[in-house]
Amino acid sequence: MKLSKIDSDIIRSFGWALVELERTLYERYLVLSPNHSLTTIDVFRSHLKKMERKGILSSLTLHGQKAYQREKGIEATISKSLPKNPLDEMHLVIGSLKAKQKEETYR
Numbered sequence: 500m501k502l503s504k505i506d507s508d509i510i511r512s513f514g515w516a517l518v519e520l521e522r523t524l525y526e527r528y529l530v531l532s533p534n535h536s537l538t539t540i541d542v543f544r545s546h547l548k549k550m551e552r553k554g555i556l557s558s559l560t561l562h563g564q565k566a567y568q569r570e571k572g573i574e575a576t577i578s579k580s581l582p583k584n585p586l587d588e589m590h591l592v593i594g595s596l597k598a599k600q601k602e603e604t605y606r
Contacts, residue, residue: 508532527594
C-alpha cells in the first residue's frame, strides 16, 4: 500500500506508540510536518477518517477521549515512518508536551 505524504506524516506522528489520543497526534503532526503546520484540527480529523476508511487506522475511546490506533496489517508500510534519529524523537516529545498543555487549559 502506498501512503500519501499526509498519511505518512500522520503515521510518523504516532512514533513508536500503537495507540495515541487525537489531540496528541494533531500537535505532533504540526511539529513534525512544517509544510502542513497551518492545517486545522477539522482538516486533520477528515484525514484521519480517510485513513480509517483505507484500513490504516481505527478509532477508539481511551480514557473518555477520542484516540486512534495503527492497524496491525500494515507494519511493512509503517516501518519506514518510525523515528530514525533523535531529532524525530524530540519533535514527538515537543508535540506531546504542547498537547498536554492545551488539554490542561481546556479543563
